[in-house]
Every structure is written in structure tokens, then in C-alpha cells.
Amino acid sequence: MTAPETIPADDLRVRPLRQADARGVAVLVADYFTELGTIGGMSVEQTEQLFATSWLEGGCGLVLENGSEITGYGFVRPSRWKGSDTVQFGLTLKQGYRDRQVHRILTDPLLTAAIEVAREHRINNICMHLRVCDTCHPPVMLELGFQEDPVxxxxxxxxxxxxxxxxxxxxxxxxxxxxxxxxxALMDMMASVFDDRDRQGEPLAESYLALIAAKPGFDPEQMLVVEDSNGMVAGSIIDATAPGGNSSILQVGVRRDHRRRGIGSALVSRQLNWLKARGAGAALAGMFSTNIAATLFWRLGFRPDPQRTFRFFLRDTAPAANQNHGGTDDALS
Ligand SMILES: CC(C)(COP(=O)(O)OP(=O)(O)OC[C@H]1O[C@@H](n2cnc3c(N)ncnc32)[C@H](O)[C@@H]1OP(=O)(O)O)[C@@H](O)C(=O)NCCC(=O)NCCS
Structure with a gap:
């Protein structure tokens, strides 16, 4: 169903996200993916699982409701970006709810919350990532004073x-x-091998690793290490495979003193063979456009996948005088 052109703002209200919103949020996000003509998102069950964890610790979530329908959803929480703390900003607006007069009911308090989280944690910027195939939310982000990062x-x-x-x-x-x-120990090693975070991005958070390991059907082969005869670990690969579905190779890392010996390539090709034997349809990976690892993946036969390519939008936590965010200054102060 196509949403009406103009939504009467009086009918809308914003309220805190509740665990019981998992279904409404999953439907909103699934509709958004359909609109983009892409795949992804989380099922109702996966959303329920996520909402049952402490993923929003130190942050908060808000929903925009029209009657009993969730037509917008946003969250802010402390996270990491290029080796520094940031506030992650998440926003999904239903089609028809993206005009400034309408979305500000959600985005003004969300931005205020982001700035509060930033102040509390002494963080200087807010970061949002969006699929390249999403041309709906970037104008909203620019209105809110965000700017696109070149990476x-x-x-x-x-x-x-x-x-x-x-x-x-x-x-x-x-x-x-x-x-x-x-x-x-695995997390410590991965944290140390990401030694140029401006170009490589961030290693996986331990909480996310725990989420992968807790998934039904998790196989120990999804988290492999390479060790020498003394038991010293030289590298590792962590894979978030959903049973029966496609796969994501999330993260490969090799200790600096073991690099350029083919260990990274061996880990990835080993994982590809294992995935194939398991009946996976494809293997997926993602990395910063500035990460040299793109060459490794390319050489092994990976090819660019625009559906999983993201743009980043960043905003200082202080309102800049020359930023045309279109929002109220009260919301940003
Ligand atoms: C990316 C990484 C895993 C590569 O590990 P590795 O064991 O050195 O990889 P390989 O020896 O198999 O290298 C394969 C190819 O990748 C390319 N490559 C890897 N590192 C490179 C570098 N520093 N400069 C240029 N090319 C490089 C080369 O083409 C190399 O082949 P070559 O040595 O025959 O020229 C390692 O550099 C690392 O841990 N980086 C930090 C973590 C990270 O960014 N992970 C990827 C994101 S998930």
C-alpha cells in the first residue's frame, strides 16, 4: 500500500521503544527493504532476540506511531568508528513519513538523545550508516546536519x-x-590486529560474537584460528553463518608479524570450502573502501555487491552555525 502524500502530524506520536515493538519494527524494516528492492533485515524472531539483549545499553530507542502502526523507528547508542568512540544513529522511516514536518516528530528527540548520550560518554560525533541503494534517508540525514564521509x-x-x-x-x-x-583472548587478538582503524574499520564487538555463538545451529568451525606448533595463535576468522542461508564472513585478522605469508588467504579459502560443503549459496564480506584486504578478497574471487555496500554519515555533536539542519536549536542544544 502506498502511504498518503501528507500525513497529518497531529495523528502522530513518539514514544520510547519497547521490547514488545519487535514485530512492528521488523515489519517496518522489511517494508523498507522491499521498497529498496534489496535483501536483508531481520526476521521478527531475530528482532525479538536482539531486543532481549543489552544492545541499547547506554543509549535509547524511539518509535513514531500512527495509531497502532509503527511508522518510524530510531535508536542511538555508544559505538566505535575509525578507532574512536561515536554515537551510532539508526533511523528507518516509512514511505510517506520522510518530510521534515513529519519526520522531525521522531528525529528531533532522537538527535537530542544522541547529543545527550554523546555528552554523557564524552563523545564528539554521531555516525549513521546507510545502504548505497537507499536514496530515501540521506536527505533526512543532511537536514539533520550530518555530512557524508568519503569512506x-x-x-x-x-x-x-x-x-x-x-x-x-x-x-x-x-x-x-x-x-x-x-x-x-580471541577478541583481544582481533582488537590488536586492527592496527590502522582509520583505514580498516573496527573489529567485531564481543557482545556481537556472543550473539553469533548463541544462534541456533552455530558450528564451532565458524570461528577458526591458525596456530603454530607451540600453540601460538597467528590469525583468525569469524563467520556469522545463518544455518541454511547465505553466509557472511565477518572478520579475518592476522597478527602483524605473520602477514604476507598467505595466512589470511588460507583462512578465507578454507572458510569458503567449508561453506560450500555446508550447502551455502554464497559467501558475503564487507570492508572499508580503504582496507587493503579488498585485494585479498578480490584475488579469491569475491566481487563487489552493491546491496551490501554502505555510506557513512557523520555529525559533530555541537550544532554548527553553517549547517542547515532545519531542526530547532532547542533540539540540538
Ligand atoms: C587483511 C589481512 C587479514 C591479510 O592477512 P595476510 O595473512 O597478510 O594476507 P595474505 O598474506 O594472504 O595476503 C594476500 C594478498 O592480499 C594483499 N595484501 C595483504 N596485505 C597487504 C598489504 N599490507 N599491502 C598490500 N597488499 C596486501 C596482497 O595482494 C597479498 O598477496 P601478496 O602477498 O602475494 O602480494 C591482515 O592484513 C590483517 O589482519 N589486517 C587487519 C584486519 C583487517 O583489516 N581485516 C580485514 C577486514 S575483515
Missing amino acids: SMLGFSHDLKAIPNRPLPQGLRFRPARLPEESP
């Missing part, structure tokens, strides 16, 4: 048809990470 998150996919053979260098072997006891 994007490149999406890649591999059809698993031809997988180059990349064996490990001699003396090294793969093994599944020993979870949960090895999880903190």
Missing part, C-alpha cells in the same frame, strides 16, 4: 563456484576456537 563499507560476495586453493604455510594448522573460554 564507504564495500560489500563483496562470492558465488562459491571456483575457490582458489590457498594452503597454510608449513608448521601451521587450523582449529576451531575453544568457546567460550577462548573468546576473550
